[in-house]
Structures are given as structure tokens and as C-alpha cells.
Amino acid sequence: RADTAPPAVAQAYAPTAENLAARQWFQDARFGIFLHWGLYSELGGAGKMGIAEWIMDENQIPARHYERLARFFNPTAFDADAWAQTFKAAGARYVVITSKHHEGFAMFASKASPYNVVDATPFHRDPLAELAAACRKAGLKLFFYYSQLDWHHPDYFPQGTTGHASERPAGGDWDRYIDFEQAQLRELLTHYGPIGGIWFDGWWDQKDTAMRDRWRLDETYRLIHSLQPAALIGNNHHQTPFPGEDFQMFERDLPGENSMGFNKAGVSALPLEMAETMNGSWGFNMIDDQYKSTATLIRSLVGAAGRNANFLMNTGPMPNGELQPENVQTLKEMGQWLKRYGESVYQTRGGPVTPRPWGVTTQAPGRVYVHVLDWKDGPLFLPLTQAVRKATLLRDGSAVPVQPRPDGLELTLPATAGEGMDGWDRVIRLDLG
Ligand code: FHN
Known part of the structure; x- marks a missing residue:
């Protein structure tokens, strides 16, 4: 089957007026901050390939061992207001944070699984609740990244294309996994006030398997839009958007370019976004100091705006819950540039x-x-x-x-x-x- 064929379950979708207004807002915003924060942050990118948030897969760490990281997750220096002020001063208008990455750990209070930051760590705080409040105060919209791929959940079976096979259960109830995913999304859409949207990732893990058509995307997207009609749905599946999606993202590529080898989809008429890292990693990586200069990042922001796209720039918080000082400096400089030149970016179109x-x-x-x-x-x-x-x-x-x-x-x-x-x-x- 062609990579670009929509999943068989897709049905027609007509966005509501609130949703269309939110899309306009999104395009006007032009600059957002992406945060990859999870248990992997504790290990600082020490995996085989150095992709910090992939360490569980890279090092084939069985779930029962990886889970132990939760016992040591205690980022006591996390200050949501300080983060929000830094992002605001950088000129960002919205924030996207990993609510659950491929490791399967919920960075929010979840009744759907005890494998979450409040119940499984000595931290016992809900960072997403704190961030939601801080963003609201600072006038930033908050989006939740949610990984559909899950290396921890026993019902995420069969294993997909990422190859994380280490001690995976040899069976599982896929529909139970989707029920779990929807239960967590319901929590995200009902416990944190109005949110900007859901940023999906990991669908691609099953795109070549029989599970491809069993994600129940229609149902999931309808659930999100029924709970919050203005919440924008994007899915980083690297394909032409599926019905029910409200924006299209390009990972580490300007829309229409495909330097990474997986952004092969055409550029759709939906609002666009380009996601980019500040060094080579999404999660905190203590051994990667190949930081992009502020000039390079501003040029990407401008290049994206000229292609009618937002720029979503990532930073990986450190194990203590603070932002990396190197990134904070760059964010400050971007804010200074945007103060002077912002009118040529915000509320413009390409x-x-x-x-x-x-x-x-x-x-x-x-x-x-x-x-x-x-x-x-x-x-x-x-x-x-x-x-x-x-x-x-x-x-x-x-x-x-x-x-x-x-x-x-x-x-x-x-x-x-x-x-x-x-x-x-x-x-x-x-x-x-
Ligand atoms: O595998 C992930 C990766 O860790 C990161 O989250 C990026 C962000 O766009 N997306 C995935 C790869 O497509």
C-alpha cells in the first residue's frame, strides 16, 4: 500500500467555527516552544546513539528495569512560572510538552495507569498542571504531545517497526491499548483547562503492520474535538494529513524540503509547522554540545514563516527540572530579535x-x-x-x-x-x- 493512502477508517470531517478560529490564531502565533521531558531526561542522552528520549529502545532496556527510573525522578528545581517567563521573553506564543513519549510514562496525573509522575515518583507533583497554570498566566497556549507508540504498555502488541523487542509480552489486546490511550487523552482534555491541541507522534510505528488501520483514529479525533472543539489536532505521521487533523507538521525540515528522508508528504492547505532541535537531540543530552547558533535558528524561523509555517523549537529540560542554560541564552537572544523584527513574522502569512x-x-x-x-x-x-x-x-x-x-x-x-x-x-x- 502506498505510504500516502489515508487509513481505511477515515471519515469526512468538518471543523467547527471555534476550530477554524483557533487555526487562524495558530498561524498568527508563528513561534512555539517544544519540550521533551520524561524519565529519559535523567539519563542525559547516554544511549548507544545519543537520541536521549530513545534510550529505552537504543539500549534494549526491558520495561521492568526501565520503570525503576521513576523512583529517581525528582526534578525539585522545576518552576513552571520561570519556564513560562523564559518562553514569553523569547517571543514564543505557545508551548508543546510531551505528556507521554514512546517510553510510555505519563508526565501527568493519570488514573488510566499508575505509571505516571504523580503516583510512581518521589516528586508527586503534576508538572503539566503547574505548566498549564503558568502558561495561562503568561498568555501562552499549551499543547500536549502524545505518543501513540508505547514501549511500556503490555497491550501495545505486536511490536511495531522500532524494534523494541526486549522482554516485550508475546501477546496483547490492541483494542485495550487504544481504550487506554483514549482514557489518557480524555484526562488531558478535561483536567487542564482549555488546551491548544494534541500533537500526536508514533503512529508511523505501525504503518507497515496489520495494525495500521486499527488505531481508531476517527473515534480518537472525534473524542478530542467533542471535548474541546477548538483543540487543534496534528499528527507527526509524516504523511499527507488524515481527515480530522487541523494542522500539518514537518520534523526538522522546512515544509516542502525533505532533507531528513521522511517528510515525503506534500504540503497541505492546513496550517503548517516545522519542528526543530536546538542541538541534535529532543530530550536533554549532556554530551551533545552542537548547539545551533541564534542566527541559524532565527533563519529557520524566518524560512518557516516565508513558507507559511510556524517554527516549533525544542528544548530538553535537565534532570533537576531546569531548562538548559545554553538554551536559555539562545532563547533570550531570539526574544531580542523578535522584539525588533517581530512585525515581519507574527500575524503574517508566507x-x-x-x-x-x-x-x-x-x-x-x-x-x-x-x-x-x-x-x-x-x-x-x-x-x-x-x-x-x-x-x-x-x-x-x-x-x-x-x-x-x-x-x-x-x-x-x-x-x-x-x-x-x-x-x-x-x-x-x-x-x-
Ligand atoms: O521519535 C520521535 C522523536 O523522539 C521526537 O519526539 C520527534 C519530534 O518530532 N518525533 C519522533 C520521530 O518522528
């Missing part, structure tokens, strides 16, 4: 000019922003035929000479790129009309 080798454009009513990311010298041609009333360099408001051409216009860029953060993206604002 275009009107399609992405070019030199950069991208974003637009808002009556305005176009030209983001010049790579340019050596000479005039820059823009295939834009609308009349331009005024062209200004956003960094200091100085006028940019515009020369009309029959098929567009030519901009004369300043001879030098700006200093420091002003040099990451030369933004020119065109006022139309």
Missing part, C-alpha cells in the same frame, strides 16, 4: 513571492516584508507587480531605493549587512498602495 535562494517574503494586509538572508551585492529583483508606496529597512527605518521594472521591482540594498543580530536577516518593509 509570500506573496515564493521562496528564493536569497530568502523569503512574508505578508500582512497592505504590507510585504522582504527577508534577505543571503545576498552578496547588487540590486535585488522581486517579481512583485503591486505598487509600492514606501520601502524601508526595518532595522533603522531608512529608505530603500525601489526601481520599478515591467515584471516587478528592483531594490537597492544597503552596501553592508547590519551588525550582530541585524545582520542575520536584512528585513525590508514594503508598504503597498
Whole structure:
């Protein structure tokens, strides 16, 4: 079967007015923070391949041994308000946190399984409840990541394509697993106030098995939308969106690019999002110090906006519950850039000019922003035929000479790129009309 065929159970879906409004909000937001936090965070990426949150699979740790990590999970320095303030100052408008990753451990109070942060750890606190309250106070929307793949639940059977076979039970009741998943989603959608949405991952684990059509996606999506119609559903299945989904994400790729080898799906008409790491890992990785520079991350944010997509940037909290200091510094710098240049990103849409080798454009009513990311010298041609009333360099408001051409216009860029953060993206604002 073709990878892109929707699952057989899919039915038609008509989003509600609240949901459509939430999609607009989502697109206006443009910048979110992703958090991978779980038992794996304690081990700091010391697995065979260093993908921190995959250590259970990488090292083939049997569930009965891995479970012991819960006894030591005690991130007493976790301060949800401090996190929310850091994200807010970075210019983010929403937060997505792992409520359960592939390891199967619930980072929230769950009656559906004792394998959760409140019942199984000495911490006994519900970090998602604390974060929900802090985000609400700070004016950030909170989304929950939820892994459909589960290396711990005995009914997650047969094992899928990830290969985590170590001491897995040799049988299981798949429908019981889906009931469990839905029970946890019900908890997430009823105990934390209005949430931004559910960010699914792990469906791909069973895409090549007989279980592919047995996820009961329709039922699960209907449950979510009936509990919170405005909650947006996205599923990182790397395929063209299925009915019932409200946005499409691309993992570590700008929409339409496929440098990772698994984002083969076409770009849909739904709101878009690109998820990216700050070093090479999603979960906290103490041995990976290949941090991307602030300039690189801003360029990804701008590249995403120019392709009409949000930028969801990940950080992996440390075992004590604090954010990594290296990441906090970068977040601060992103906030400084967004303070100056935010109008060219927030509440814009991609275009009107399609992405070019030199950069991208974003637009808002009556305005176009030209983001010049790579340019050596000479005039820059823009295939834009609308009349331009005024062209200004956003960094200091100085006028940019515009020369009309029959098929567009030519901009004369300043001879030098700006200093420091002003040099990451030369933004020119065109006022139309
Ligand atoms: O396997 C996961 C991975 O650990 C991480 O959560 C990323 C985030 O987009 N998604 C999965 C791979 O597609």
C-alpha cells in the first residue's frame, strides 16, 4: 500500500467555527516552544546513539528495569512560572510538552495507569498542571504531545517497526491499548483547562503492520474535538494529513524540503509547522554540545514563516527540572530579535513571492516584508507587480531605493549587512498602495 493512502477508517470531517478560529490564531502565533521531558531526561542522552528520549529502545532496556527510573525522578528545581517567563521573553506564543513519549510514562496525573509522575515518583507533583497554570498566566497556549507508540504498555502488541523487542509480552489486546490511550487523552482534555491541541507522534510505528488501520483514529479525533472543539489536532505521521487533523507538521525540515528522508508528504492547505532541535537531540543530552547558533535558528524561523509555517523549537529540560542554560541564552537572544523584527513574522502569512535562494517574503494586509538572508551585492529583483508606496529597512527605518521594472521591482540594498543580530536577516518593509 502506498505510504500516502489515508487509513481505511477515515471519515469526512468538518471543523467547527471555534476550530477554524483557533487555526487562524495558530498561524498568527508563528513561534512555539517544544519540550521533551520524561524519565529519559535523567539519563542525559547516554544511549548507544545519543537520541536521549530513545534510550529505552537504543539500549534494549526491558520495561521492568526501565520503570525503576521513576523512583529517581525528582526534578525539585522545576518552576513552571520561570519556564513560562523564559518562553514569553523569547517571543514564543505557545508551548508543546510531551505528556507521554514512546517510553510510555505519563508526565501527568493519570488514573488510566499508575505509571505516571504523580503516583510512581518521589516528586508527586503534576508538572503539566503547574505548566498549564503558568502558561495561562503568561498568555501562552499549551499543547500536549502524545505518543501513540508505547514501549511500556503490555497491550501495545505486536511490536511495531522500532524494534523494541526486549522482554516485550508475546501477546496483547490492541483494542485495550487504544481504550487506554483514549482514557489518557480524555484526562488531558478535561483536567487542564482549555488546551491548544494534541500533537500526536508514533503512529508511523505501525504503518507497515496489520495494525495500521486499527488505531481508531476517527473515534480518537472525534473524542478530542467533542471535548474541546477548538483543540487543534496534528499528527507527526509524516504523511499527507488524515481527515480530522487541523494542522500539518514537518520534523526538522522546512515544509516542502525533505532533507531528513521522511517528510515525503506534500504540503497541505492546513496550517503548517516545522519542528526543530536546538542541538541534535529532543530530550536533554549532556554530551551533545552542537548547539545551533541564534542566527541559524532565527533563519529557520524566518524560512518557516516565508513558507507559511510556524517554527516549533525544542528544548530538553535537565534532570533537576531546569531548562538548559545554553538554551536559555539562545532563547533570550531570539526574544531580542523578535522584539525588533517581530512585525515581519507574527500575524503574517508566507509570500506573496515564493521562496528564493536569497530568502523569503512574508505578508500582512497592505504590507510585504522582504527577508534577505543571503545576498552578496547588487540590486535585488522581486517579481512583485503591486505598487509600492514606501520601502524601508526595518532595522533603522531608512529608505530603500525601489526601481520599478515591467515584471516587478528592483531594490537597492544597503552596501553592508547590519551588525550582530541585524545582520542575520536584512528585513525590508514594503508598504503597498
Ligand atoms: O521519535 C520521535 C522523536 O523522539 C521526537 O519526539 C520527534 C519530534 O518530532 N518525533 C519522533 C520521530 O518522528
